[in-house]
Amino acid sequence: MSEGAERTYGRHALYSATEKRALTCTVECSSCREETRVSYIELAALMFPLHFHLPVLKYHSSWFRCPACGKRTWLRIHLDR
């Protein structure tokens, strides 16, 4: 595989965490510390089939699969970003 093809292949399908887009939010992972931009549809897919939320108890209040590291862990959803 050429270097260019490898870069294209390895690039993540998710959006940049810095750029605000319609119908997206970012998720901040307590495990890998990455903040990743996902669409609402991708977010729903990450939460399927199991997730839960403890909004009062923790900063990282939502438990589901992190799109950056792939672990099921505690994340914070930033709907305003």
Ligand SMILES: [Zn+2]
């Ligand atoms: Zn992570």
